[in-house]
Amino acid sequence: MIRVLLTGPGGQLGRALMASVPTSVELIALGRDQLDLTDPVACREAVLQHRPDWVLNAGAYTAVDRAESEPELAWAVNAAAPGALAGALAELGQGRMLQLSTDFVFNGEQGRPYLPAHPPAPLSVYGASKAGGEQAVLAGLKGGAHILRTSWVYGPVGRNFCLTMLRLHSERAALGAPLKVVADQVGCPTSTTGLAAACWRLIAKVAAGQSLQTILQWSDAGAASWFDVALAISELAQSLGLLERVAEVLPITTGDYPTPARRPSYSLMDCTATRSALELSGEPWRHALEAVLRQLAAAQP
């Protein structure tokens, strides 16, 4: 059995991981009540106590805009905690770590998909703290560190763009008001189902002796703007009977919708090497979105 210590089991990805634990894995899931990621001493002790084969760090500070006014907290959870977890594994002399990271480590100025080796140049506190987490894990655990960057994560639970859009469609449609969505930020949505499968496959591949590149990238297949995703949500949710009425979706620019955090305008990641190494094809993002919306429709009373 592979002993995996999972942080953030109550988050979006955490829940998808919990729902798909392979039979070869013995899971030690430590939620916020069992392990506070702002406490590096507790992070070290958790690793020394449980002696896992893997730390799967799905815990993170993900409030991108709030991070601008809480940089210490974002850095503690996103950089110091992964560093402490990796350091403890190094101290033990055993174990590997899978650290989740983000497309927001890039500044989006390149204009074509980012390869894993491209140097991070984050625009926001969140992006910088996640880039700091990558560095802390790579420095703390030479040889046993694996970074998996992902983008625009959503699923049937948690705080995410898809669930926010469903709520806003209902609210705006009732008022007869349009839903204005940014159309000049391009990336790719990623369903927690496919992302969890990629995490488990990565661990299984390494356990089977395959050597992988240190930095991997996983998004669903294709590219989209937030406007494209909002429009797809309205079309699919209506056809699945999830929304009775939808608001008109109108494209706006980033300048029309100022936010505390700056976001990359083009943060698409090249996931080719990861798909090939993990022998997993990425699902087209609209198909993955439909599957999540179907799940939500089936769960409706």
Ligand SMILES: NC(=O)c1ccc[n+]([C@@H]2O[C@H](COP(=O)([O-])OP(=O)(O)OC[C@H]3O[C@@H](n4cnc5c(N)ncnc54)[C@H](OP(=O)(O)O)[C@@H]3O)[C@@H](O)[C@H]2O)c1
């Ligand atoms: N969401 C996205 O769009 C996105 C995009 C790219 C990359 N990522 C990365 O993907 C990974 C998973 O993201 P996600 O969307 O699943 O995040 P999420 O839904 O926000 O979940 C984060 C988890 O971290 C836990 N956590 C936060 N602060 C903690 C603390 N001080 N002590 C212990 N636990 C703490 C939360 O606990 P509670 O449940 O108690 O709050 C939650 O379970 C993260 O590394 C994130 O940076 C996310």
